[in-house]
Amino acid sequence: MLATLVDGPFDDPGWEYEVKWDGYRALAYLNKGEVNLQSRNRKSFNDKFYPIYQQLTEWKINAVIDGEIVVINDKGLSDFNALQNWRSEADGELVYYAFDILWLDGKSLVHLPLTERKAVLQSIVDQNSPVQLGYSIAADGNAFFEAAQKMGLEGIIAKKSDSEYYPGIRTRDWLKIKIHKRQEVIIAGYTLNEGSSKLFSALLLAAYDKGELRYVGKVGTGFKDKQQREMMALFKPLVTEKSPFRETPDYNKPSRFRPNPPHANATWLKPELVCEISFTEITSDGVFRHPSFEGMREDKSAKEVVREVEKPTEEVVDQANDDGATIIKKPGKAKRKTLLNPKDETQVRKINGHEVKFSNLGKFYWPDEKIRKRDLINYYYQVAPFILPYLENRPLSLNRFPNGIKGKSFYQKDVTGKVPDWIETFPYTSEGDDKNFMLCNNEATLLYMANLGAIDVNPWNSRIEAPDNPDWCLLDLDPDTTNTFEQVIETARAIKSLLDTLDVPSYCKTSGSTGLHIYIPLGAKYTYDQCQLFAEWVAGQVQQQLPDFTSVERMTRNRKGRLYIDYLQNRPKATLAAPYSVRPKPGATVSMPLHWDEVKPGLQLKDFTIYNAIDRIQSEGDLFKPVLGEGIDLEDVIAKMSVGMG
Missing domain, CATH: 3.30.470.30 (DNA ligase/mRNA capping enzyme)
Incomplete structure (x- = not known):
């Protein structure tokens, strides 16, 4: 109707x-x-x-x-x-x-x-x-x-x-x-002024009047360059040598506003495309005055577009009395959803001012779960505000899976000459050559990485401002195939209990693979050596408490099937999956920060995936935020350790 x-x-x-x-x-x-x-x-x-x-x-x-x-x-x-x-x-x-x-x-x-x-x-x-x-x-x-x-x-x-x-x-x-005069019109052709560098100068407009196509003027404002390119692609199959009007309009006609218009040549189109214009009024000969292009109307059929003339309201209804005022409600702010649509295989999006191209979006990265590359990129788009604080100014080691988790993968540290110049890098020397790590300091870089097939994101523990001073100390609980996950949980709880006696705050997250990661904030106040010595002491204390199924042995064969409490990750240039990183594992699991009261029997790594991670983060907030805080006073902690040991 x-x-x-x-x-x-x-x-x-x-x-x-x-x-x-x-x-x-x-x-x-x-x-x-x-x-x-x-x-x-x-x-x-x-x-x-x-x-x-x-x-x-x-x-x-x-x-x-x-x-x-x-x-x-x-x-x-x-x-x-x-x-x-x-x-x-x-x-x-x-x-x-x-x-x-x-x-x-x-x-x-x-x-x-x-x-x-x-x-x-x-x-x-x-x-x-x-x-x-x-x-x-x-x-x-x-x-x-x-x-x-x-x-x-x-x-x-x-x-x-x-x-x-x-x-x-x-x-x-x-x-x-x-309120504003606007109308749908048919595009009957376009003009190009002599000497113009644009793709077209104006659109020639039409509308039906009593079944006949009538010229209603031309519009030459309101276009953007990208829009013009897209429109020219629509025009191409509709170009015709014959004017669609019964009488060819004088599109070079001077007006009192433009007494000497530039000479233009017309290209005629079959009258099939519809656009919308705004204007100030309609002249006595039915031409729009001061029109401006508002957009294409692909939802409208050209055959339906008639010259609309306002009818006097009095002719249609009788006037009645005023009865009060009204308020129109503004909707609430929407949360982040998807960057890429579910259909196009290749899409280009402008992010942080950079045009980022996304390709092969239908490729299955998790074939069994039917999770595609576009799903991974959409996830990182949604999680970007939460994960970026853990990546900022931290060199990265890219773990690339260009054909998904069942294809071949490779690590890439050096990105020299292989990434756009807007991506920030950090120099290093290897085997006498000057090379560069990638830094992920904005959303565009994060999504560019995801498009490369970097499923998980692995940053340093320190930032480039203080590369020898980690922001956190960590313990990586890495179970053997003979260990149960309940033993991983028991080990994590034992570490927390020990740290609680020293008034040391600790924060736990799933690895997204097989184990748990425990972080202690250091605030970049200590060296990697100091950090590692502290982590080694904690690991040793807990291993003595749980000798039957834990080990601090670096060599796998010496662990004899026991769960490894890895403190050696606390070293320069070592990397570990960031909080909220997806992992290249079955189920598309995510490395998820936990409340300590969730670290108990019944916890399962497969409970946190690309499907539900965003909802959890939205409801719980960033549980890992204190890890980026001021950090502990290690000297004070060592004093308490000495008292405890004494």
Whole structure:
């Protein structure tokens, strides 16, 4: 059902008013998990707006919903340009605003009055539904229009409260009142000014009037270079030598605003593409004045685009009295979701000001679990704010799995000449050659690494500001195949108990592989030698407590199947999987920080994976944050050790 354009707001007790969202109209056909999301011209939105489609598949109802898909900006307003450029959830929060329901549980609702249809819609939609209800009030048109104007909305819609739903019909029961003049138009060609370096100078615009294609002017502002390149690709298959108009328009015609326009040559197109423009007014000969390009409208069919002329409101409704004011609610801030969409094999995203290319995104990195490369990159995009503090200014050893966990892997330390120049590096010398470690100091670098197949992220224990002074002391509990995980847990608890007697704080995380890692904050105040001596003492004390199944022997054969309490990781240039790093292990496990009361029998490493890690971090926060804090006073601790031993 379509609305008629009128020239101003009104109040009437028989009408109700809604926000005119600046987005794509969409019908959702829902059949208990089977979903088809379609535009007005029956184009599928299932892939394009995949988050909404996926949410609708989980809504097990049998209904047909009418609504609008929008991107909501930080001010809570719909942003059509952002919707135009939307490729994944990193581009903005998608919302599907439902404003009507046509069918429910096998029954047509189109002949019910609007108030009853909305009551049905409200009965099935709550705050957890995949759709939101568009804002609506009864009998308050002028005040609602004024509030919409102050908020910078596109306009409002007025609907008769007793109106039935007439599919495909533009009726006077639904009216649209625009704050900013905007209209859909057909692209009939483009011009290029002599001497211009642009791909095109202006679009030649058209609309149907009584079945005939009419020229409505040209638009030469509002384009970005990247947009022009994308549009030229759309134009290429539609180029035609013949003008689509009955009479070729004078597109070089001077105006009082441009008395001497540059000479332009036209390229004509088959009239199939639709765009939207904003403008100030329409001249007496039907041409748009001061038009500006707003975006392509792939959801609209060119055959539907007619010259819209505002009708005087008085002709359509009787004016009524003002009845109060209204408030339009701003949505809450969305959490990070996905960077890459689920369809395109190659995608380019702008991150930290750098164009980063992601390729082979459909490749299975965990074949048994059907986890693809895009899933890994999306995970690191989501976890970036949490993992980056543990990577900043720490040289990395890249553990690359270009063909997933079942393919060949290799370590890469030297990245000299092999990474873009915007990636920061740290120099070192090996075998007389000058080489460079990679530093991961921003999101773009983290995701670039993931695209290289670096499944896990392995930083130094110290930063380049103080390379000989680790920020933490660590103990790596590495079980043998003969050990049970309960023995790993018992060892970790014994280490915590010992450290508690010395008032030394400790923090535990899963390795994501087979063991547990225990970190002690040092604040870069001590050398690796001092750190390692302390770790060796702790390991030795605990090994004496648990001699039956633990060992501090470096050589594997000397351990005789016992769990290794590894303190030798506390050395220069040694690396260990960072907190929140994914591991190249079955199940796509994650190295996850734990509460100490979780380190007990029943804990399993497979409980923390790429699937649930983000939800856990969102609910628990960064449990490892104190590891980056001030650190312990090692001299004070040694004094307590001496007292304890004495």
